[in-house]
Amino acid sequence: MRVVEAFREAYGDHPAGVWHAPGRVNLIGEHTDYNDGLVLPFAVPWGITAAVRPRDDGTVRIASLQAPGEDQVLGDLDLARGWARYAAGVFWALREEGHDVRGADILIDGDLPRGAGLASSAALEVVTALALSDLYGLGLEPMELARIGRRAENEFAGVPCGIMDQAVSALAREDHALFLDCRSLASRPVPFRPAEHGLRLLIIDTRVRHALGDGRYAERRQECANAAKRLGVPALRDVTDLASALQRLSGAERARAQHVVTEIHRVQAAVGLMRAGALDQLGSLLISSHLSLRDQFQVSCPELDVAVEAAVGGGARGARMTGAGFGGSVLALVPEGRLEDVEAAVREAYAARGWAEPGFLRAAPAAGARRIA
CATH class of the missing domain: 3.30.230.10 (Ribosomal Protein S5; domain 2)
Incomplete structure (x- = not known):
């Protein structure tokens, strides 16, 4: 060793x-x-x-x-x-x-x-x-x-x-x-166990390095805390009427709350699909999560967005950025026979923009x- x-x-x-x-x-x-x-x-x-x-x-x-x-x-x-x-x-x-x-x-x-x-x-x-x-x-x-x-x-x-x-x-x-x-x-x-359903987990490393200590992560945390305080709840997890809550918020606080509350619901939906053995239906949840992270939480970047779009276009059932954002990796749920197609699609999309070639890791829960x- x-x-x-x-x-x-x-x-x-x-x-x-x-x-x-x-x-x-x-x-x-x-x-x-x-x-x-x-x-x-x-x-x-x-x-x-x-x-x-x-x-x-x-x-x-x-x-x-x-x-x-x-x-x-x-x-x-x-x-x-x-x-x-x-x-x-x-x-x-x-x-x-x-x-x-x-x-x-x-x-x-x-x-x-x-x-x-x-x-x-x-x-x-x-x-x-x-x-x-x-x-x-x-x-x-x-x-x-x-x-x-x-x-x-x-x-x-x-x-x-x-x-x-x-x-x-x-x-x-x-x-x-x-x-x-x-x-x-x-x-x-x-x-x-995605493999039992003919699916694979593909991690796409954008090569864009992120650092949680640069202040943007802390800023998002503070915006969430401010939104919870304005709504009078201990944390955004406690929001039960999202429509009413959004009417009381504005700007960044409104957007952050919308993401957090809907993302918690997506977690619950994902667990339900997994218990039902419907892993092929997780893809739409991954895509909606990424769109929310991009538009409401504003922690994506062009390299993440392009990787998601290219992966789905290449045959992935769904994909989203994973981690705190501002760089890092994308997770794609891919049919077994489409892995090479997805990797090629992402490579081509990056090459067309003059970006460094991304990395690919094929994962399984460990x-x-x-x-x-």
Whole structure:
């Protein structure tokens, strides 16, 4: 295992163990998590692998095969830079909650495209939390790992995300999506085997990198909070009469509320279709979700829009941007025999505009975080 060999080269000894946490794709339910809403993500086969060994001196040493030359030695967690802040934040969050977590040597290996909107930061947080829970005997349950990861990202790394990404990375099951209530944190797996219905999940990486820390994500969150306050409800999830609510709102607040409330309904509809075995009918929900994200929530970009349009034109049953937006990836639901057609259609659409060629990943719902060696 190359992460073990890299650990030995970096730190001169074997790790105490190796852990893996997956990235995710959100099937539907975008920007609903921080509105106390419903989401329906699934884990992907790619993620973050960490070889870890505990230390007694409180120092955190961390390196990544994907960031050569960026090794960091942290006696003070506040000195963590860039991607390492997500892992350092987990140490901080655990210590803040009274856990006796000292130091560690960590070697990271990942195969998620960075910036593609597949939740690499959440995977890094969850794999770090799981490794520390095992090594220090904390006995944290999967949702506790997710909560620690979210606290690390919110309060240490400074990114105001919801809990969806960390939750699915920690709780996912193979061949299932995760139906998650982001208010109660109740969840249940929903069987999701597209291949049994002659369908495939295609992830289209636009190569447009997004950063949640650039302010636009936080702006959308604040607009949602403002809309809820104006309506007198704890969160937009609590809006029961959308038509009446929209009459009381205007501008950005009105548009954001319309997306969130209708997107929550789309999640419920998707779960119903999946339980009925009608996966081929999910396509229209994906398309309507993307249009709402484009027009009402305004988090799409030309590369995402063109990928969706070209994928559907090439034979996909449906497609939509997935993740926070402003770049990242598109998820397409494609009949087995049309995968090459869809990929060709998207390539041609990008080439016609002089854009860099997109990437393609063929996914299947994967298992959540676990110790692998």
